[in-house]
Amino acid sequence: MPVIIPTSWREILLYLALATGAIFACTAVYNILFHPLHTFPGPKSHAISRIPYTYHWIRGDLVRHVAVLHREYGDVVRLAPGELSFGDPQAWNDIMGGGSKDLKKWAGIFGVPKFMPTHVQNTTDKSRHRMLRKAMRPGFSDASLRAQEHVVSSHIDEFIQKLREKRGTIVNMEVWYRFIVFDIIGDLVFGESFGCAKGSEFHPWIREICETAAVMSYLMAINMYPILSDVLNFLIDSLAKSGFAAQKKILEPILERRIKYGMDRLDLVAPLIAKMDEWKWTIDDLIPHAIVMV
Incomplete structure (x- = not known):
């Protein structure tokens, strides 16, 4: 039997396209007819590929x-070839409740971004996540939040006063909502406000967060495709690390001032500061957790 060997780039690309199409077709048939989740309801397009899921992820809807x-298909919907969504609240207890199998976190979501140090949100290590969550719990307790009520109130008062000063002018409330939210969370995490409302403009670091939010959405979408994710992370590793280094340069002095305050203030970052000696943490270890809180 003769063997056809491509002799030009055009032929090579043609064979690659045919091979890719064949692989996609075979995968689609498998996902629809033979995949362990093939009996669950949902759109065929979602069963064939994760692309529709990714599309809506990037759009933000x-x-x-x-x-x-869920309104169309019921309490259980197949969102992607290997993913189900449960609309019944009881599903949370059945799947994640005590006594259930310890499910491994999917790196497609929780391992993002790979170039950043691990923190409570992106670590896929269950024991580390449990340790961090337990340590951070006091900062989110009812007593701790009540103790910070005056902090929140003072920022809201300043926010309202600033809006009164702008009476009769056009105000972008979406931007001002961000001002007050970031000022409050900055005070609760770092012990000092970012001063957005006071200065009527974003703090440089907050501006960077807002500008990179869409980029992070794309990165998380790409991370759902392992091979593509590995290639991208390799390509942008040095660029991303330099970006993180720039954030670190801004946050280091802020966190250093917060550490000097000690434990007199029971804010969100206080429980982690209390553990720094025990865990032999430096400020570099604390920064990723402070970032994710904001």
């Missing part, structure tokens, strides 16, 4: 899209 699917 995934939650609304899932709600529509």
Whole structure:
């Protein structure tokens, strides 16, 4: 039997395209007819590929899209070839409750971004996540939040006063909402406000967060595709690390001042500061957790 060997780039690309198409077709048939989840209801397009899921993730309307699917298909919907969504609240207790199998976190979501140090949100290590969550719990307790009520109130008062000063002018409330939210969370995490409302402009670090939010959405979407994710992370590793180093340069002096305050103030970062000696943490270890809180 003769063997056809491609002799030009055009032929090579043609064979690659045919091979890719064949692989996609075979995968689609498997996902629809033979995959362990093939009996669950949901759109065929979602069963064939994760692309529709990724599309809505990037658009930012995934939650609304899932709600529509639940209204159409019921309490259980197949969102992607290997993913189900449960609309019944009891599912949380059945799947994640005590006594259930210890489910491994999916790196497609929780391992993002790979170039950043691990923190409570992106670590896929269950024991580390449990340790961090336990340590951070006091900062989110009812007593701790009540103790910070005056902090929140003072920022809201300043926010309202600033809006009164702008009476009769056009105000972008979406921007001002961000001002007050970041000022409050900055005070609760770092012990000092970012001063957005006071200066009527974003703090440099907050501006960077707002500008990179969409980029992070794309990175998380790409991370759902392992091979593509590995290639991308390799390509942007040095660039991303330099970006993180710039954030670190801004946050280091802020956190150093917060550490000097000690434990007199029971804010969100206080429980982690209390553990720094025990865990032999430096300020570099604390920064990623402070970032994710904000």
